[in-house]
Amino acid sequence: MDTSRRTFLATTGLAGLVPAGALPALRRRAADPFTLGVASGDPAPDGFVIWTRLAPRPLAADGHGGMGSADTDVEWQVAEDRAFARVVRSGRVRARHASAHSVHVEVTGLRPGAEYFYRFRAQGHLSPAGRSLTTPAPGAAPSMTFAAASCAYYEHGYFTAYRRMAEQHPDLIVHLGDYFYEDSAGDKPQAQPIIRRHVGGKCASLADYRLRHAQYKTDPDLQAAHAAAPWAVTWDDHEVENNWAGTTPGTKVPGFPARKKAAIRAYYEHMPLRASALRPNGELRLTRQVTWGDLAAFHILDTRQYRDDQPCEDGVRVGCDARLDARRVLLGAGQLRWLDAGLRGSRARWNVLAQQIFLAQRDHRLGPGAEMALDGWDGYTAERDRVLRGLAATRNPVVLTGDVHVAHANELRTDFDDPGSPRAGVELVATSISSDGDGYSDPVGGQLVRAENPHVTFIDQRRGYIFCRAAPDALRAEFRTVPYITRRGAPAATAATFTVPDGARTFDPR
Structure with a gap:
């Protein structure tokens, strides 16, 4: 022996x-x-x-x-x-x-x-x-650190940002979705160079999804991040299929119910989730709360499983009055009630919403007219207004977002078309771990975006993650970036730091 x-x-x-x-x-x-x-x-x-x-x-x-x-x-x-x-x-x-x-x-x-x-x-x-x-007991409020990450495309590069995250020894890692990608380079033309290949093609069967999870889990940088700290995970679309919405597939390929069922099972099998997450009806219950004593409450949302289909054929569109329809749902009635109750009943100094898609309004057209990305909250404006009203009545709301592969720091207002409307909180958008390749810094382009969207305080196109230090008096967010991921070993640096003082609902300008 x-x-x-x-x-x-x-x-x-x-x-x-x-x-x-x-x-x-x-x-x-x-x-x-x-x-x-x-x-x-x-x-x-x-x-x-x-x-x-x-x-x-x-x-x-x-x-x-x-x-x-x-x-x-x-x-x-x-x-x-x-x-x-x-x-x-x-x-x-x-x-x-x-x-x-x-x-x-x-x-x-x-x-x-x-x-x-x-x-x-x-x-x-x-x-x-x-x-x-373990988390602190109720009533305790010691300082803590947490990291937020999203969007790791194996074929677009190495997961160096996961390694740098692990080296900072956070107390908690919040993953905001697109843990893996269900497609492969051979499925469609690629704008980015392919650095390493997926095994197999587009995921369709349970074996396919298990194999894709396993390939990602063999990555040593991802393994280091998992071993460094407990994770709180939620998914976005690519864990199942690009831009899926509730019972509606994101593609015209038949057989979506079977693919979704297989994806749910494989996701549960490969994530550190409690048994209660996998429901008898086949649903995956990701909506839950992780509390860090009385310092922070992490309200974890699922913005895929309960939503209506995206309006106007999805994508980034000009116009689309359907997105304003008050009947359209994204979180769904049950999850909205859960969130409202959790925010009202929270004793935490900081209330952190861990969710997947861009919450702030974002006009992608520079100049007259508006062009909105309809897979995000801009496609579900009435429900967003309700969420923002709930945040405005909550102590120190901070929203964590992934999906868009670009880092943002946003002020959240109850009316984005009125710069003088009340502040509801702040949004910290993590860039991708590797999706879309090396990335770049574009200060001029960032200025143009901010001029069109005055509530956007910061924008950066490089790869990386967010590292936060929460204390009773302030939350400090560092946007950590790596200069490249198409080869191994990149160092990490802090591209920008934002501090949210207790009670401020905005970034400290100093």
């Missing part, structure tokens, strides 16, 4: 459960099943979810990672130290073939506001260790 396995079994209390006859078999170990790394998520005061998936051959075409049809036992540990000398929770879980040998352990009984480390053991192999945190 190798030393790492002996130590693991001793500290879990499982050594006595290994029959003597099994010891020779342990020496003939199979290939390492932990090729997809580890992850944690949805932290609470007493615990969090820890995740892994067994896949010794992660790119096996059948989507099962080379595991075969047998279910497999996986042992797990949570410790107070990186060396696992002080193990506080441990156990065994079954990795089932039907779930692509993924496991979700909901760890409980931990101390609030504490740092922990976790790992798994299976088939004689020890997984990498991950770091996670």
Whole structure:
């Protein structure tokens, strides 16, 4: 028996459960099943979810990672130290073939506001260790850090921004969607150079979606980010299909219900989500709240699953009166009620909405007339007005947004056509991790956009993420960028910093 396995079994209390006859078999170990790394998520005061998936051959075409049809036992540990000398929770879980040998352990009984480390053991192999945190107890309001990211296209470049994010050791990582892309370079002409290839074509079956998730999870930079901190995830469109909306597909390819069902199952299998996220009716419940004591409440939204189809055939359009229709829904009635109740009942100093699509009004046409992107909130203006009214009555609302591959800092107003209307809060828009290639800095173009949209304070086309420091007196947001992602190893720098003082609802101009 190798030393790492002996130590693991001793500290879990499982050594006595290994029959003597099994010891020779342990020496003939199979290939390492932990090729997809580890992850944690949805932290609470007493615990969090820890995740892994067994896949010794992660790119096996059948989507099962080379595991075969047998279910497999996986042992797990949570410790107070990186060396696992002080193990506080441990156990065994079954990795089932039907779930692509993924496991979700909901760890409980931990101390609030504490740092922990976790790992798994299976088939004689020890997984990498991950770091996670429990959230502070209600009433506590210590400062915290969190990062926000979105839009990682494997074929457009390397995930260097994930690595730089991990190096900052945030307390929480909020992923805002487009974790992967369901299409491939061969599906359509590409404006960007293809740096590395997806395995397979456009995702259609459960095996396709599992394989795409697995390929992304083999990326070492993404693995580092998952291992660095707990994540709170929500999806956008590409985890299923570009620009899908509720029951309406984003393409004219038949078979959308089956694709959506497969995508939902594969997404759950590969994310550190609680079992309650996967509903008996096949819906994926991503709407939830993560609270950080009394300092911050993260209200996590789903802007895909409950919306009406986009108006005017989608895209960026001039005109389109249908977008103003008061009957059009994006969050849907149930999610809106949940959000209203959560905002009204929040005790948090900072109320952070983690959602996917551009909330502020954005006129894409320079000069007379208006040209709006109808997949975002500009296609659902009546419901946006209701959300903004709710934010205006909430303490320190900060909206986190992804999707558009361009970093923005926006002031949110109750009437974007009236610069003197009341401020509802601020919006921080993360650029992409890698989608659309290297990116660029365009100060002149940014000035033109801001002149057309005076509530836009900052715009930057480079790749990267947002890193925030929240304290009782202020929230500080750093827009972190990398100069290139078409080759490895780019450094990260802070392109701009914005501070939102407690009670200000706007950026400190200093």
